[in-house]
Amino acid sequence: QVVSHQHHETRIIVLQLYSNSNITMDAPPECSGHSHDHEHQGDDLGLSLRPQIDLPTVTCLNEEALNMGQAVLKLHEERLSAEPFLRSQEDDPELLLYIPFTEAVTVTSLAIRSVPPPQNDDVPVAPPRTIKLFTNRDDLDFETARELEPQAQLEALPPQHFVEGTIDYPLRPAGRFQNISSLTLFFPDNQERDDDVSTIITYVGLKGKGSRQKRMAVEAVYESQGMPKDHKVPEGEFGMHQGLSRESEFGD
Numbered sequence: 001q002v003v004s005h006q007h008h009e010t011r012i013i014v015l016q017l018y019s020n021s022n023i024t025m026d027a028p029p030e031c032s033g034h035s036h037d038h039e040h041q042g043d044d045l046g047l048s049l050r051p052q053i054d055l056p057t058v059t060c061l062n063e064e065a066l067n068m069g070q071a072v073l074k075l076h077e078e079r080l081s082a083e084p085f086l087r088s089q090e091d092d093p094e095l096l097l098y099i100p101f102t103e104a105v106t107v108t109s110l111a112i113r114s115v116p117p118p119q120n121d122d123v124p125v126a127p128p129r130t131i132k133l134f135t136n137r138d139d140l141d142f143e144t145a146r147e148l149e150p151q152a153q154l155e156a157l158p159p160q161h162f163v164e165g166t167i168d169y170p171l172r173p174a175g176r177f178q179n180i181s182s183l184t185l186f187f188p189d190n191q192e193r194d195d196d197v198s199t200i201i202t203y204v205g206l207k208g209k210g211s212r213q214k215r216m217a218v219e220a221v222y223e224s225q226g227m228p229k230d231h232k233v234p235e236g237e238f239g240m241h242q243g244l245s246r247e248s249e250f251g252d
Contacts (some may be wrong), residue, residue: 012185046207048076053206054100061096061142064198069097072204078168079203082115088187090123093199095187096145098138104211106175111205112158123128125200126190127159134184135177145186150215151176158191166203175201179211209238 053073062089071084088095095121113128132150134140140148154169171177183206190199 016046032229043120046106046209049101049105049107049206049208049210050075052101052103052105053208054102057100059098060086062066062072062092062094064234066087069095073099074203074205076205079111079113079205082117082202084202085117086204087117087123087125088199089186090198091196093126093184093187093190093192093197095128095144095185095189095193095199095201097185097204098182099184099204099206100138100182101180101210104179104181104213105208106179106211107171107183107206107208108174109170110154111166111168111207112156112201113166113177113203113205114200115202117200123198124196125198126192126194128156128187128193128201128245129189129193130187131156131187132186132187133177135180140181140184140186141146142186145184150186153214159194166205168177168207172176174211177208179213191212 040059050073055070055073058070058073063069068084068086072086074081075174086095086097109131110131112128112131117123117125131154132145133146133152133154137148152171152173156169157167177183185204187199187201190197
């Protein structure tokens with residue numbers, strides 16, 4: 001009886017820890033800090049933000065083929081599919097995925113999934129390991145992303161941790177991801193920790209909520225000598241940080 005009582009008391013403590021960590025299922029102790037997404041599109045972490053993603057303007061640096069980054073921002077019901085996938089250039093693990101939104105959004109969680117490519121593919125690959133997140137930056141390149149302090153940094157679990165679905169990583173501090181116009185994901189390495197192994201991703205999902213505050217198109221004006229009074233903008237106007245064209249920012 002004493003042993004049974006001790007076991008029951010321990011279980012209560014563990015479940016309370018999961019509750020504080022936004023765990024949505026009865027999981028083993030190593031699962032703290034994230035939740036497992038099965039079939040539901042919305043939960044306490046929010047709804048899928050895919051409708052708010054400006055897909056035509058999504059870009060990815062160092063992707064093996066054009067628009068691979070766009071392709072892994074799949075519908076929620078397609079998140080377990082192995083193709084299409086995003087893969088970095090051969091012998092280079094880094095990826096820089098820029099995700100703009102059509103309106104101001106609050107992002108509450110990030111989901112990443114990776115499965116092996118077709119068996120006839122002989123390029124060595126591995127799932128991402130480190131994920132650095134930047135908000136409202138449409139001017140990042142690899143050198144800047146390596147040196148700049150991110151809004152958050154995640155350590156992704158290996159895919160065998162939960163093969164039946166995807167893992168939602170809550171984004172904290174939450175205030176850094178409220179009312180943002182874009183999110184950039186920097187993947188500097190992968191689970192192999194080998195610079196000669198490419199990184200592969202088969203799904204990127206975001207949850208949260210939109211604001212219905214549409215992003216405004218901004219026309220850049222270049223002058224030989226600007227006057228401060230000519231460059232005043234309404235306070236808090238959404239999207240006014242974008243001064244350069246996206247083509248010049250990403251070197252296309």
